[in-house]
Amino acid sequence: MKRLLIVVDYQRDFVEGxxxxxxxxxxxxxxxxxxxAYRAAGDDVAFTLDTHGPDYPATEEGQWLPAAHCLRGSPGWSxxxxxxxxxxxxxxxFEKETFPSLALGEWLRERDYGQVELCGLVSHICVLSNAVMVKAALPNAHITVDARLTASYDPALHQKALDVLEGIQIAVLHR
Incomplete structure (x- = not known):
């Protein structure tokens, strides 16, 4: 069974920026x-990158979250x-201008992964959103999130996100 690890938005602006x-x-x-470990097993790894341009303040997200971040090409985007x-x-x-990546979902629909694991940041926003996208693209895949490999700036929302993931039949490991 082919496996995929998706590293969601583990970018400098979400860690130290x-x-x-x-x-x-x-x-x-x-x-x-x-x-x-995935590479050693011959499995695949993919990444998402939160990606914004100079028009970020005028976007819907920018109206809700007026902190410029992950501007394409900036140190915080890496x-x-x-x-x-x-x-x-x-x-x-997969560069994405909003929480989930539709391009990731479309790419997954063309593949036959039996297991997909997500990790990265932020648990209750982009990890959760992309997990839903994976579930829609690969409804019969076993999807997991290791609670040790994701986090949030809000511990309560982090726990709620893990609850929601379990509620939509995504296995949350090491909770």
């Missing part, structure tokens, strides 16, 4: 280790730490 929060940096080593170093040129990368 405009929207960074304490504890986000602690995920770097474990996410990089998970990437290495993947963080060892996780960023683990990215290979052949890895699929």
């Amino acid at each position: 405009a929207l960074g929060f304490p504890g986000a940096e602690a995920l770097d080593g474990p996410i990089a280790d998970r990437i290495a 993947l963080y730490g060892r996780t960023g170093e683990a990215r290979r040129p052949e890895d699929p990368v």
